[in-house]
Amino acid sequence: MAKIIKCSKCGTYNKNKDYCDNCGALISYKKKREQRIEEEKTIRFEKAKKKPPNFIEKLRAHQNLAYRILGWILYSGFAVVSAIGAFIAWLVFAIAAG
Ligand SMILES: [Zn+2]
Structure with missing residues (x-):
């Protein structure tokens, strides 16, 4: 055709x-x-992928071990939350595109 x-x-x-x-x-x-769908997917992923707040980075570099542990816990929590956020963004996109 x-x-x-x-x-x-x-x-x-x-x-x-x-x-x-x-x-x-x-x-x-x-x-x-x-192409547009690919671009949107990238944008959504970029939006979902957040950097941890500065104070968490500071805690992780702190000389006091207790602070470092606290920073590590906060960082892990943040990583989990942002991973879930990225997954939800992907899921919403997959449903919308399907
Ligand atoms: Zn032309």
């Missing part, structure tokens, strides 16, 4: 192509959609 898509950049008509023959722009709707 021949599918003719007009390039939105230069106006060239392309037959059965994902990229424009003339300027190389992405013209496949399917590919465009896939």
Whole structure:
């Protein structure tokens, strides 16, 4: 089945192509959609992936062992929470995309 898509950049008509023959722009709707989904996925992951607050880093580097242990506990808790956050973001995305 021949599918003719007009390039939105230069106006060239392309037959059965994902990229424009003339300027190389992405013209496949399917590919465009896939690319957008990939981008959204990356953005969501980046948002879910938070860095631990500064005071936790400070505690972990503290000279007092008790503080370091406390910092380690907080850090572990934070890592677990952010992992769950990333998983939820992925899950929401998987449901939305499905
Ligand atoms: Zn083009």
